[in-house]
Each structure stands twice: as structure tokens, then as C-alpha cells.
Amino acid sequence: MNSGRTWVRVTECKNIPLRQGRTVRLGEREIAIFNLGSRFLAVENRCPHQGGPLSDGIVTGSSVVCPLHAWKLGLEDGRVERPADRPHKCVETFATKIENGTVVVEIPLTRGATTCHDEAMIDLCVSEPSRLDRKELSARAYESAFDFLA
Amino acid sequence: MQKLIVVGNGMAGVACVEQILKHSPKFEITIFGDETHVNYNRILLSSVLAGEKSPDDVVLNGLNWYEENGIRLRLGVRITNVDAEAKTVSGDDGSVTAFDKLLLATGSTPIVPSIDDVKRDGVFVFRNLDDTRALLERCRPGLKAVVIGGGLLGLEAARGLQVQGCDVTVVHLMETLMERQLDPVGGSYLATKMNQLRITVLLGLSTTAILGNGKVERVQFKGGGSIPADLVVIAAGIRPRVDLALQAGLQVKRGIVVNDYMETSHPDIFAVGECVEHNNTCYGLIAPLLEQGKVLAATITGNKGPRYEGSVSASKLKIMGVDVFSAGDFSEKVDGTETIRYEDPSIGVYKKLTLKNGRLGGVILVGDASDSHRYMEWLRARTDLGAMRRHLLFPPAAIDDGLDAAHLSDTDTVCGCMGVTKGAVIHAIHDRRVSTLAQLKECTRASTGCGSCTALCQQILKAVVPEFQEEIKKTLCKCVPFSEDSLREILRSQKLKSVQEVLEIYGDGIGCEVCKPALSYMLDMLWCGDHDEDRSARFINDRVHANIQKDGSFSVVPRIRGGVTSPDELRRIADVADKYQVRMVKITGSQRIDLLGVNKSDLPKIWADLGMPSGQAYTKGVRMVKTCVGTDFCRFGTQDSTSAGIELERRLENLYTPHKVKMGAVGCPRNCAEATVKDIGLVGQEGSWQVVVGGAAGKTVRKADLLITVAGTDEALEAAELFFQYYREHANYLERTYDFVERIGIEKVRKETVYATDMSKQGLLDRLRKSKALAKDAWLERNEPRTATQFVQITPMEVFA
Numbered sequence: 001m002n003s004g005r006t007w008v009r010v011t012e013c014k015n016i017p018l019r020q021g022r023t024v025r026l027g028e029r030e031i032a033i034f035n036l037g038s039r040f041l042a043v044e045n046r047c048p049h050q051g052g053p054l055s056d057g058i059v060t061g062s063s064v065v066c067p068l069h070a071w072k073l074g075l076e077d078g079r080v081e082r083p084a085d086r087p088h089k090c091v092e093t094f095a096t097k098i099e100n101g102t103v104v105v106e107i108p109l110t111r112g113a114t115t116c117h118d119e120a121m122i123d124l125c126v127s128e129p130s131r132l133d134r135k136e137l138s139a140r141a142y143e144s145a146f147d148f149l150a
Numbered sequence: 151m152q153k154l155i156v157v158g159n160g161m162a163g164v165a166c167v168e169q170i171l172k173h174s175p176k177f178e179i180t181i182f183g184d185e186t187h188v189n190y191n192r193i194l195l196s197s198v199l200a201g202e203k204s205p206d207d208v209v210l211n212g213l214n215w216y217e218e219n220g221i222r223l224r225l226g227v228r229i230t231n232v233d234a235e236a237k238t239v240s241g242d243d244g245s246v247t248a249f250d251k252l253l254l255a256t257g258s259t260p261i262v263p264s265i266d267d268v269k270r271d272g273v274f275v276f277r278n279l280d281d282t283r284a285l286l287e288r289c290r291p292g293l294k295a296v297v298i299g300g301g302l303l304g305l306e307a308a309r310g311l312q313v314q315g316c317d318v319t320v321v322h323l324m325e326t327l328m329e330r331q332l333d334p335v336g337g338s339y340l341a342t343k344m345n346q347l348r349i350t351v352l353l354g355l356s357t358t359a360i361l362g363n364g365k366v367e368r369v370q371f372k373g374g375g376s377i378p379a380d381l382v383v384i385a386a387g388i389r390p391r392v393d394l395a396l397q398a399g400l401q402v403k404r405g406i407v408v409n410d411y412m413e414t415s416h417p418d419i420f421a422v423g424e425c426v427e428h429n430n431t432c433y434g435l436i437a438p439l440l441e442q443g444k445v446l447a448a449t450i451t452g453n454k455g456p457r458y459e460g461s462v463s464a465s466k467l468k469i470m471g472v473d474v475f476s477a478g479d480f481s482e483k484v485d486g487t488e489t490i491r492y493e494d495p496s497i498g499v500y501k502k503l504t505l506k507n508g509r510l511g512g513v514i515l516v517g518d519a520s521d522s523h524r525y526m527e528w529l530r531a532r533t534d535l536g537a538m539r540r541h542l543l544f545p546p547a548a549i550d551d552g553l554d555a556a557h558l559s560d561t562d563t564v565c566g567c568m569g570v571t572k573g574a575v576i577h578a579i580h581d582r583r584v585s586t587l588a589q590l591k592e593c594t595r596a597s598t599g600c601g602s603c604t605a606l607c608q609q610i611l612k613a614v615v616p617e618f619q620e621e622i623k624k625t626l627c628k629c630v631p632f633s634e635d636s637l638r639e640i641l642r643s644q645k646l647k648s649v650q651e652v653l654e655i656y657g658d659g660i661g662c663e664v665c666k667p668a669l670s671y672m673l674d675m676l677w678c679g680d681h682d683e684d685r686s687a688r689f690i691n692d693r694v695h696a697n698i699q700k701d702g703s704f705s706v707v708p709r710i711r712g713g714v715t716s717p718d719e720l721r722r723i724a725d726v727a728d729k730y731q732v733r734m735v736k737i738t739g740s741q742r743i744d745l746l747g748v749n750k751s752d753l754p755k756i757w758a759d760l761g762m763p764s765g766q767a768y769t770k771g772v773r774m775v776k777t778c779v780g781t782d783f784c785r786f787g788t789q790d791s792t793s794a795g796i797e798l799e800r801r802l803e804n805l806y807t808p809h810k811v812k813m814g815a816v817g818c819p820r821n822c823a824e825a826t827v828k829d830i831g832l833v834g835q836e837g838s839w840q841v842v843v844g845g846a847a848g849k850t851v852r853k854a855d856l857l858i859t860v861a862g863t864d865e866a867l868e869a870a871e872l873f874f875q876y877y878r879e880h881a882n883y884l885e886r887t888y889d890f891v892e893r894i895g896i897e898k899v900r901k902e903t904v905y906a907t908d909m910s911k912q913g914l915l916d917r918l919r920k921s922k923a924l925a926k927d928a929w930l931e932r933n934e935p936r937t938a939t940q941f942v943q944i945t946p947m948e949v950f951a
Contacts, residue, residue, distance in 0.1 A: 009947045015939050019686035020693075024944040033944075053702040056690035058663040065663040067690045067698050107950060 004110065010103045016040065021055035021064065026107050031094060033103060034059055034075055040103050041075040042094040048073075048080060054091070151178045152250040154450070155239055157229045157394065159183025161192055162423025162439040163255025164211060169447030171219055176451060179221045180247065182239075184228040187279050188213055193436060193567075193600050195282050196303075196468060199310030201643065205279055210598065232398040234416055251450060254395055254406060254414075254421040258388035258434070263298070265384075266359035272366035273382045276307045288381055291315025296369045296379040298357050300327040302467060304385035305340075308349050309469045311383070313643045319350040319377060321357055321369065323386075331465050331476035332514055335493070339500040339516040343472045346498075346655045347644070352377075390425040390432055405432040410457040412446035422446050429460050436567045436599050437461060444569070462529045464566065466519065466602055470632075470640065471656040473519035478512030478529050480504050487511065492543050497659050501543055508536050523606065527562055555609035564606055567599020575610050585615045626883075627664045630657035634882045638672055647673060648682035661687070668883035671770065674806050675878050679924035685936055694941060695928040696753050697768035699746065703733075704753060706745040707767035708760050709803065712777040712796035712815075713741030719762065726759050740812060741776050741823075742767060751942045754932035763803070763927040770884070771806045773813070775799040776824065780817030780834065789834025791817035794863050798832065798870055804925040805918075808881040808890075811874065826854050829887040830870050839866035843873050843899070844891030852888045855896040858904045872903040872911060875918040 008026055016022045016035040023032050023045050032045035032055035041062065045055050052068035059065075063081055065072050072082035078093040095106040154170070154177040156163050167179060183189075189211040197203040216223045227241040232252065240246045260275040262268055274285050285307075289295065293316045297308045300322030312318045320327075326337030327344070341351045356372040360382060370376040390405035401407040401415040405427030408414055412428075414421050423439045424432065433439060438461035445458040464477035480502060482489050488505040499517035503510060503525070510528040515521065528535065535542060558564070560573030578584045578593045590596055590607055597604045611618045625631045630653065632640070637656070646652050649669045653661045661669070666687035673681040685693045696704035710719070723743060727735050733747030742765060748756060757764075766772055777795035781787035795815030802811075814825035815832040825831030827847035831854050833840040838861050845854030858869050876899065881890040891899055902910070935941065 006950075008950045011944045011947060015937075015944060017686060017937050017939075019684075022939050022944050024946050026946060026950040050700070051702075053698075056693070056698065056702070058666055058689065059686060060662040060666075061660045068700065070663065102947065 005106050005108050007097070007104050007106050009099070010105050013040070013098060013101050013103055016103065019059045021057065021059070023053070023055045024105075026105070029107070031105065031107075032064075033096070033105065034064065036062060036075075040096045040098065042096050042105050043073070043075055043078055044092040044094075046091065047071055048089040048091055152176060153248060154179045154251045154253065155247060155249040156181040156253045156255060157239065158255030158257055158423070158425075159185065159187075159189055159223070159225070160255060160257050160423065161189070161210070161436060162257070162443060163253065164189040165440050166253065166255065166422045166443030166446050167221070168211075169444050170451055173447055173451035173453060177251070179219075180224065181216070181221055182224045182227050182229050182241065184226065185278055185280065186226045188216070188223070188225075190279060191598065192278070193468070195276070195279065196306030196310050198279070198282050199276070199285060199307060200313040201310075202639075205283070208279075229394060232394045232419075234398040234400075234419065237418065250418065252398075252419045253446075253450070254419065254425060255423045256391040256394060256425045258390050258424040260384065261387045261389050262384055263357070263386050265298075265357050267362075268360060268384070270360050270362055270366050271364060272362070272380065273360060273384065275384050276303060277388075285311070285381075285383065286314070289314045289316050292317065293380040294378050295319070295381050295383065296321060296377065297383045297385055298369070299385035299387065300324070300351065300353070301330065301385065301387060302328060302465060303388075304383070305344065306468055307383050307385050308344070309347065309472075312347060312349050315643075315645075316381075318348075319352060319379075320344065321352045321355050321371070323354070323356055325354045327351065327353070328467070328474065328476070332474070332516070333480060333502065335491075336474075336476075336500050336502065336514045336516045339493070339495075339498055340467075340472070340474055343498055343517070343655075347469075347472070388424065388434060390427070392425060395419075395421065395425070403427055403430075408442075408458075410445075410459060411449045411454055412442055412458055413449060420446055420450055428458060431460060433461060433463065435463060435465055437464065437569060440567070440569055462526070464522075464526055464529075466522065466600060468600055468602075470636075473515065473517055475515040475519035475522040475525075476513065477522075477526060478504075478510065480512030480514050490542055503542055505535065508534055510535060523563075523566075523603075526566055527558075530563065555606060555613055564610065565594075565596035565599065565603045567603075568595040568597075570594045570596035572610060575607065576614055579611070579614050585611070585618060587611065626668055627662060628658075629653065629661045630665045630669070632656060634668065634672075635880075637669070638676070638879070641669075641672055642676055647677055647680070649673065649684050649687040651682075663689075667692070671806060671808065671883050675921070678921040679926075683936075685940075691768040694750055694753055695764055695768060695931065696748065696750075701747075703747045704750055705767070706732075706748050706753065706756055706760075707738075707742050707765040708762035709765040709774060709799075710741070710743065710762070711799045711803075712775055712792055714777075714792060714796065715743075722760055722762075726756050729759065730756055740774060742774055753941055754935070757929040757932045764929040766803070766928070769806065769928075770809050772799070772802045772804070772811050775813040775815055776828070777815045778817055778822040780815075784817060786820060787817035787834070788836045789817045789839060789863070791815040791823070791832065791834050794832055794834075794839075794866065795823075797863075798830075798867055801867065801871060801922070802874055804927055805878070805921060807874075807878055808883050809886045811877075811887065813870075827851065828854065830873060832866050832870065837861065839863065841866050841869040841873070841904075844888045844896070846886065846888040848886075850888070855891055855899075857896075857900060868915070869904050871918055872906075872914050873899070875914040876903045879914075879917070 010024050018035050021032045021034040023030055030045040031042050033040055033042045045053055047054055047066040049071045052066040054064050056067045057064040062076055063072050063074050074081055078090040080089045097104050159181050191208045191210050194208045227243050229239045230242050231240040238246050238248050260277045275281055289311055295311045295316040295318045297304045297320045300320050308318045308320045326334045327340045344351050358372050359370040361368040361370055366379050366382055368376045369379045392402045392406055395402050395406040406421040406425050408426050408428050422442050424434055442458050445456045448456045462478055467474035490503045492501045502514045504512045509532050513525040558572045562572050564570055564572050564575055574594055582593050584590050584593050591598050597607045626634055652669050653659055667689050670687045690698050730752050732745045736744045738744050775795040775798050777792045780791035811829045813830045814823045814828040816823045816825045817834045819835055825833050827845040831842040838859050840859050841857045842854035843857045846852040860866050
């Protein structure tokens with residue numbers, strides 16, 4: 001175990017349905033945990049685009065599609081996979097393991113540097129005006145993402 | 151004119167005649183066929199069995215073709231004798247016909263292994279259109295069908311029977327399926343795929359007897375084991391039909407022996423097709439037979455010169471969703487053979503190439519045959535692959551979809567069955583003004599064989615013909631490369647009931663946010679409640695039955711039918727808004743009351759307190775019907791639009807649709823509730839209702855088209871129901887009625903709904919009522935949540951501060 005991190009027993013595996021996400025609040029953080037069948041993956045429950053709840057997204061392979069504007073994030077490395085020109089953006093990821101049918105998540109003891117950028121970078125990312133381009137999404141993904149908001 | 155007699159009206163014989171006609175009109179041609187059908191595409195019989203094509207669809211040359219070319223056609227006459235010296239043939243109708251030249255295109259017969267009581271009622275072979283018809287008449291959903299033979303034909307027959315609803319088992323003598331085309335690993339990948347299609351595969355079993363009292367009851371194997379069977383199909387291979395050639399005294403080994411000019415041992419008798427043996431090889435696939443036909447046509451018309459030098463044998467299994475391609479020699483035994491393999495069991499893909507002296511020797515593709523063209527070309531051209539070693543299994547990523555066609559050279563083959571090159575296609579486009587796929591088929595015959603080159607032909611048409619319009623609809627998405635029309639048909643016929651199952655059999659096994667909700671809709675529309683409702687395949691709104699907002703909170707819109715509410719309901723709504731500190735209460739544009747800013751965990755409690763059903767405002771479903779006050783209060787009202795609207799809403803509520811369906815009912819043409827810009831509108835006028843469809847007042851504004859004008863309210867409601875169900879069954883997911891009506895055309899919509907036959911109308915209404923009977927108010931899930939954590943956050947087992 002890394003110093004400054006601790007494993008937290010979260011919930012029985014059966015509480016997170018297959019290919020879905022559920023949230024848990026651990027200290028300051030809201031974490032989304034996804035059940036991918038053979039393993040569980042955890043990320044912060046906040047889309048780097050406009051803060052959408054990733055736990056409510058549709059899982060595709062080992063990625064999730066944010067329910068608000070269809071940004072796609074890899075759950076293994078937390079990177080933005082769509083739109084394609086946002087490789088510098090990401091969400092924090094957390095290691096997980098399964099012990100006796102329980103999902104256990106590794107949490108840093110303090111809210112420090114994230115896995116791929118620092119706080120300043122996060123602020124920059126979030127405050128950057130959204131330039132989501134229609135062409136970046138398939139027309140249909142766009143439809144399904146935005147129609148509900150009408 | 152010389153008399154040419156052709157014995158056999160199948161694909162090879164008639165294709166050869168087509169080639170002969172291209173040379174010169176020097177023959178008076180008579181064709182004898184022992185079947186009673188005109189020339190048809192035998193390769194597609196499995197599609198006929200599967201119900202994908204009708205017998206008429208597979209006709210290659212209709213009667214008019216014979217007439218136009220002055221060919222005498224004698225159907226239903228079997229030639230029983232050839233007198234090579236007198237140069238006559240005799241038929242089983244007693245006729246004797248003289249010839250100058252004779253062409254034997256007798257094809258082959260099914261091999262029926264020695265099995266006891268093989269002639270029992272319920273045992274079929276699967277070789278021609280009559281066999282197919284007989285099978286179609288016999289097979290019924292739930293019947294146990296046993297297919298003896300796990301080769302191409304057996305597997306295609308098995309799939310056809312399975313689509314017809316039979317419970318199918320394939321029994322194969324060898325340990326490997328399609329062992330002539332696959333190695334053991336490829337065979338096991340294929341067996342897995344067949345199992346996923348719910349076809350049982352039994353390997354290494356020799357069938358010894360067919361048991362039963364009169365009709366088939368069981369199939370027995372060597373060693374004594376047996377399985378139940380209601381019908382048996384024997385597909386154990388084919389044997390060249392050579393009896394006439396033997397009578398005529400021709401040289402015959404396994405088939406009728408021919409040389410490179412397709413001449414037999416008799417100067418005036420020729421042979422082509424499956425009955426022929428060239429260089430110790432008999433061919434059973436279409437492409438070589440057509441090559442032979444071209445050579446023979448030259449020889450027989452006095453243009454002797456072109457030689458037939460054998461073909462690369464290649465075969466492709468034609469089962470939707472089960473890609474299998476095999477070509478050349480894939481054995482690894484010969485010294486100096488290099489083997490390149492790739493396999494991924496989780497997605498069922500297996501690829502193997504054998505290389506000899508740096509050139510492709512053979513190829514096996516299971517699970518992904520999209521590169522088959524490339525490999526065929528390498529085999530045909532004997533391409534030196536030295537420079538391509540890094541890209542043998544995975545070509546460098548294409549820049550766009552058109553690249554495939556653009557990279558072919560003019561001499562590359564596009565249609566392997568009919569031997570049509572890219573150059574020939576382009577020639578047809580430029581010189582013969584071909585601009586559609588149908589014309590291309592007519593002109594060059596490309597894509598009229600197995601059909602696997604259709605996409606490639608369309609790519610070329612698209613690139614070369616500016617006004618070309620694609621004829622097939624685009625596919626749902628990359629994960630499931632089928633059009634939504636085909637998918638609905640696949641799901642229906644194969645009774646698939648879960649999204650994951652569809653993805654595993656017909657897709658990449660993973661799916662995405664585009665295809666999963668679309669497939670979920672299709673399953674719900676087809677089976678409504680009788681399917682595996684997988685919430686992971688649904689958008690969040692359909693997981694918790696509320697509309698997600700920009701901050702992750704939700705909105706709640708109770709159903710207020712026709713916009714008519716009561717003081718009691720309004721009080722409950724007000725109480726809920728207070729109790730749960732709803733951030734905004736808003737009257738929306740369509741006579742709804744929207745409670746905004748609700749936490750997910752409060753949803754079930756709010757629904758219970760409201761005691762009102764879901765307004766389906768968050769989903770692709772039936773929204774509320776907007777109404778005016780009609781004759782009840784309005785001075786101008788001519789129809790009771792309020793009651794009509796409420797009744798329409800009651801009849802359709804809780805059902806799901808390809809996209810949201812907004813409706814309106816107005817009591818007079820002043821149109822206060824804006825029915826003429828709704829998906830479905832009822833417009834009252836003095837003494838009648840107009841039912842209008844396909845209106846829009848969103849991103850675009852479109853005035854609805856008139857579906858029908860009727861006198862009574864009941865008739866108006868029924869017309870609306872007919873359109874509603876027709877839209878549910880035929881629209882693509884996320885296609886609004888206004889796009890749907892424009893795509894289909896209002897004339898066709900009318901013809902298939904309100905002006906359809908009574909039987910079709912009844913079918914639409916029955917299916918609608920069946921779904922409606924199973925549909926439930928989604929908000930009842932407050933009492934029975936799908937999972938313990940459907941609405942709530944997880945409470946961690948240990949405290950973390």
C-alpha cells in the first residue's frame with residue numbers, strides 16, 4: 001500500500017448491477033464504481049466537461065458515456081476518449097479489489113494531486129468554455145444526449 | 151443453324167448459355183430441366199428457407215429471357231438417355247431430340263449415406279427449390295429438427311430451420327465442422343457461434359438409423375445413442391451426376407473429365423459445372439463454374455483459345471452474423487509453409503493464413519470475414535507479400551470507407567461469384583449508363599451470386615456515379631453492423647430477448663450508447679415485458695423514470711390526461727413541492743406541470759405522494775395529449791376534443807416509441823391546442839374528424855399530413871392507433887414521425903395503415919393491444935425497485951473521514 005492511501009470496504013458486489021455504476025461518498029469525494037463483470041472500476045463521479053454524474057452513464061466496454069453531453073471517459077485511466085481533442089483532460093481513478101464479495105476502493109488520505117493533473121489544471125479545464133463540436137459526436141449520440149434536455 | 155441441346159437448367163448451364171449468346175447467334179438452343187422452375191440462384195435457397203427471400207426473389211432468368219433469346223425451354227423433362235452415335239437425347243416424356251452439339255450441365259445429387267429407414271416420412275434432402283418448399287411446409291416452431299451433415303449446406307439449412315422456430319441439432323460425422331474448409335480451431339470457433347444461435351452441434355457421430363412408427367421419431371447413432379427428431383434433413387455432401395455421360399461413353403472418373411478447353415472425350419459433347427472434373431478436381435462453388443462456362447462458350451462457338459486452368463477454391467458461409475470464409479490450401483504439413491494466426495475467443499474471431507514462398511497459400515477467417523476480398527485477390531494474383539508482412543492480418547487503418555474500392559485496381563475482382571472486375575463495373579457505368587445497383591446487376595451480373603460484394607459494388611457506384619443513391623439503409627452503428635429493419639426481423643424471428651445476447655451474436659459483444667438503447671427499444675416493442683429488461687442498456691432517464699437535468703438532479707412530470715386536472719391533484723402537487731423543497735414548479739408548453747430539481751433518492755417517495763402515473767416526459771414514449779375545451783365550454787367547438795384526447799391518451803399511455811410522440815386534439819379548425827404540428831393530431835370539424843400525422847414544431851416546423859378523414863370519434867381513434875403501431879414497428883430508433891413520414895411517404899403510410907387490408911389492420915391493432923395489456927406505469931417501480939440501489943447512493947461499509 002502506498003503511504004498516504006488507504007483501502008476502504010465499500011459495499012457488497014451485488015449492490016452494483018452488472019455494467020452499471022453506483023456512487024458512494026467517501027470523505028470529500030463522490031466516487032462512481034462500475035461493475036464490469038470480471039472487475040470493478042472506480043473514478044470520481046464528475047465529468048471533466050460540465051460535472052455530469054458519470055455513474056449514471058451507459059457503460060461501453062471499459063468506458064462510460066456521460067449522460068449530459070455524451071463525453072466518453074476511459075474507466076481504467078480516467079482519460080477523455082471523446083471528444084478526441086481533449087486528451088489532457090481526465091478524471092481521477094481509484095484502485096479497486098474484491099474481498100469476500102465486497103468491493104474495496106483505495107482512497108488517498110488527503111485531497112492531493114490527482115493521477116494526471118494538478119488542481120490548477122482541473123480549474124482550468126472546468127472553466128474552459130465548452131466547445132463541444134457536433135461533428136465530434138456521431139449525430140445519433142448527439143441526439144440521444146441532448147434530446148432529453150429539451 | 152446448328153442444334154445445341156443443354157441438359158440442365160441450373161446456374162452453371164444457363165450461365166454458359168448466356169456466354170454462348172454473347173459470341174454469336176449460330177445455335178438453335180433447347181434447354182431441358184428436370185425441375186419445373188426457370189433458372190434460379192441455388193446459392194440463395196438457404197435464404198428462402200430462412201424466409202428472407204421468396205422463391206421469386208431468387209429467379210435469375212425469367213421466362214421472358216428464354217423467349218427473347220429464342221431458347222426452347224423444356225421444364226419437368228428428365229433426359230434419360232444419350233445416344234452419342236445417333237446424336238439424340240431421349241426424355242422421360244418419350245421425346246427424342248436430335249443435336250449437333252450437346253452440353254451436359256447435370257450438376258450433382260445429394261449424397262444420402264447408408265442409414266436404415268432413410269426414406270421415412272419426415273426425412274428431407276436440401277438441394278433444390280422443391281426440397282426447400284417441402285421443408286418450409288413441414289417445419290413449425292417448436293419442432294425438433296436434426297440436420298445430418300455439418301458442412302456449408304448443412305449449417306445453412308440448420309440456420310434456416312432455426313429461424314423458422316425449430317429446435318435444431320446438427321449431427322456431423324467428423325470432429326470438425328466444415329472440415330473441408332476449416333482447421334480444427336476454426337471449426338471450434340464456428341461451433342461456438344452456432345451454439346450462440348441456439349443450434350446444438352454434435353460432432354464425431356455416425357448416424358445409423360432413423361427410427362419411428364411411420365414417421366420420423368428419433369435419430370440413432372453408432373454405439374446406440376439416439377436423439378428425438380420430428381424432421382431430418384440430410385446434407386451430407388453432393389456427388390456429380392454422371393449417369394448420362396457414362397451412357398454416352400464419355401471418360402468419367404469422379405466427374406465428367408474435361409480438358410482445359412472444357413472438351414470431353416467426345417468431339418460434340420461438352421460439360422460444365424458441378425458434374426465436371428478438371429485436372430482431378432470437381433468444383434462445387436459458383437465462381438469456378440462460371441469461369442468454366444466462359445471458356446466453354448468460346449470453345450463451342452468455334453472461338454477455341456481461352457483455357458480453363460483451374461480455380462482457387464473459396465467458400466463463404468451465408469449465415470447472418472456468422473462470418474466464415476475459407477480459400478486455398480490452409481494445411482500446414484508441407485515443408486516451408488509458414489502459418490500466421492490470430493485468435494480472440496472473447497469476440498469469437500479466428501484468422502489463419504498460410505504462406506508458401508512468400509505468397510498466400512490459404513486463408514481461414516471465422517468471426518470476421520471483412521478482409522476476404524483482399525485475401526482472394528492475393529491468392530488469384532499470387533501477390534508477393536514481402537512488403538506487406540506487417541499488415542497481413544490487419545491492414546493499415548483506412549482513412550475513409552471509400553478507400554477499399556479506391557484501392558482496387560481495374561483488374562481486381564469485385565464479384566467473385568460472377569467474375570466481374572472493378573474495370574467491368576466502371577465500364578458499365580460509363581458506357582451503359584448504369585447508375586443503380588439493380589441496373590448493375592442486370593448489366594454485369596455483379597452481386598447476383600452470394601451477394602457478399604453488394605457493399606463493394608455500392609461503394610464503386612457511389613464513387614463514380616454522382617447521382618447514386620444508396621439503396622440499403624445505413625447500419626445501426628459500428629457495434630452492430632445491420633440495418634434496423636434487419637435487426638427487428640432478426641430479433642423477432644430468432645426470438646432474441648436480451649440486448650447482451652444480440653450484441654454477442656450479431657455485434658461486437660460490447661455495444662455502445664447508440665445501439666444499446668435502440669436494441670432495448672426493439673426488444674420492448676417486440677416482446678413488451680416478456681423480454682430481459684437490462685437497465686444497463688438504458689439511458690439514465692429510463693433507469694429511474696425521470697429526466698436528468700444539467701446538475702444531475704431530476705424532473706418529475708405526472709400524467710395529467712388531456713391537461714384536465716382537479717383541485718385535489720393540484721393540492722397534492724403543491725404539497726409534494728413543499729415537502730421535497732422542489733426548486734421550481736413550471737407549467738410547460740404542452741399542458742404539463744414540471745417539478746424541477748429533485749434528488750434521485752426522493753423520486754419513489756414523490757411518486758407515491760403524488761399518487762399519479764408517470765407522464766413519460768423523460769422517455770421516448772407517449773407524452774400527454776394536448777387538448778382544447780372543445781364542445782364542453784367553447785362557443786366554437788364542433789367536436790368533444792377533450793374527451794377524445796383523454797381517451798387517445800388512455801389507449802396509448804405507458805407504451806414506448808422510437809422517439810417521443812406528442813399528440814393533440816382540437817375541437818375545431820382554429821387549432822387552439824396546435825394539433826396540426828403534433829406527431830398525431832385529431833382535428834375536429836363539423837360532422838367529422840381529420841386525423842393528421844407527422845407534424846412538428848421543434849427544431850423544424852412541419853405541418854402534419856392528412857392520414858384520413860372519418861365521421862366518428864371511434865374511427866378517428868382507431869386511425870390514430872393504426873398509425874401509432876405502424877410507427878412503432880417501422881421507424882428507426884430516434885426517428886421522429888415527421889422524418890419517418892417523409893422517408894416512407896404519406897401515400898405508403900396510408901396504404902399500410904388506414905387503407906390496408908382488414909387483416910393487416912387487425913394485425914397492427916392486435917399487436918398494439920397485446921403490448922398495451924403488458925405495459926405498466928413505470929412509476930410503480932417505487933413499490934418494487936429493480937435493485938436495492940436503483941435510486942439510492944451506496945452507504946459505505948466502513949467510515950472514511
